[in-house]
Amino acid sequence: MSDRKKRITMRKEEFLEKLRARLSQTMSQQEVTAQIRYYENYIQEQMQNGRSEEEVLTELGDPLLIAKTLMDVQETQEEYSHPESNIYEERGGQESGDTQRELHRMEIKTRGGSLLAAVIFVVAVAMILWAAGTVLIHLLPILIPLMIVLLVVAYFKQK
Structure with a gap:
């Protein structure tokens, strides 16, 4: 195998390993495995269609950005799957982590609204x-x- 091919194969493995490491921080092992399998299959399909591995990896971009996007989507799906939860509910006199995150989002939205008013x-x-x-x-x-x-x-x- 040529040095170039080894380097490209290493890039694919490095890409998948970075993605796996980052997703493992917040997702279950089953979800991580499913995502890694998806990207591995996607890269293989694209190569079977005549594209080089380097082209496919360039198109996909930074695996850490992909991981962040996947984690954000998962978090959003979890929020919508529990609409009955009350974000203002207090537990033991302290706000829960979910409540703090939601209040932080509301604060950001308020700042965004203030910025919009200032621009107008x-x-x-x-x-x-x-x-x-x-x-x-x-x-x-x-x-x-x-x-x-x-x-x-x-x-x-x-x-």
């Missing part, structure tokens, strides 16, 4: 200033001579 405010002020500037530019050719005439009249009234 800035855009509204900019539009008002733009409109006022447009009106002022059109009125200046009339206002400047009018102000000069008023100054001359005021000067002669004083004398």
Whole structure:
């Protein structure tokens, strides 16, 4: 086997091992095995269709990012599968980990809403200033001579 082929095979194994290690931190062994099997089969299918292993791995991207996405999806599915749970429920006078995570999400959403309100405010002020500037530019050719005439009249009234 050539050095290049060994390096590519190593990349595939390294990819799958990084994915396995990261998924094992939060998923059951059965779920990790299923995900690893899926990506292993996907890589093999793509290679059977004429693509190089290097192309497939480049397309897939960072295994740690894939793992994060899979874990986020799993967490979201778990939240929707337990809608009857009350996030404000207290256990022993302390908030549960789920409650803390949910409150953190609500805090982030609130910050996002505040940011959106600030952006809307800035855009509204900019539009008002733009409109006022447009009106002022059109009125200046009339206002400047009018102000000069008023100054001359005021000067002669004083004398």
